[in-house]
Amino acid sequence: MTQITLVQIEPKIPFQSALLPLLSLERREKILKYKNTEDKKRSMLAELLMRKAAGKFCGLAPDQIKICYNPYGKPYIANLRHFKFNISHSGKYVAIATSKYKIGIDIEQIQNIDLTIAKRCFTPGEYAYICSCENPRNAFYQMWTLKESYIKAVGKGLHLPLSAFEISIDNKSAYLKTYNKHNLMFIHMQINEYMLALCHQEHSVNPIITFVNEADFYDYFRTYI
16 A cells, blocks of 8 residues: 655754664764754654654664665665655655555645746656646646656666656646556645655555654654664
C-alpha cells in the first residue's frame, strides 16, 4: 500500500538540536552548514521521516536504520529490499512516499515563474500544453512535479534530463508518452498553494495521505534520545 506523509513546518518551533544524534554523520554535517533555521529543519525532518517509516516497516528503532545511497544519490535502506521510499520538501512541507515498489514524489510551492524555463527544459509537447492552459503557472508546476517524481522514481536524479522523456496530461490524468520501461503511473494534486505529484508502479493506487504537525512528529523521537 502506498502512503504519503506530509509534515508541516511551524516557524514558531525552534530547531530541535537535541535530535541531531539520531541522524547520520553526513546529515549532521550538512545541517550545521545551513544558516537558515527552516533549511536546517527541512533537512532534519527529511532523514527523520526516512528513519521512522523504515523503522515501522521492519520493527527497528529509528537510530538502528542504516541509510545508503545509490550511485545517483538516491537514498535507500540497507537490507530492506521490499521497502521503497522517496522524500521531497518545499516551503512549509516535508513529504515522504512509501511503497513496496518503485516510488517518486515531488512537492513544490506555487510561485511566480518565468515560463521560458518550461520552453528551455521541457519537451515541445509539454510546453505547448502549459501554454494552452487557462492557468499556465499552475500547469507549469503540475508538469514540473510530475517530471521530477518520474526522475526520482527511476532513481537517476539530475543524470536524467527533463527533456529526455515526455509526459502527457489528458482530462486530469497524466501518463508517460515516451517508452515506459518500468510501467510507471502518476497521481497529481494541488494542496492549497502547493503542487504534489506521485510516480508509482502499483496498478491501483489510492494513497493514504497523512498530515502531521511538526511538534507532534518530534514527540515520536524523544524516547530515542
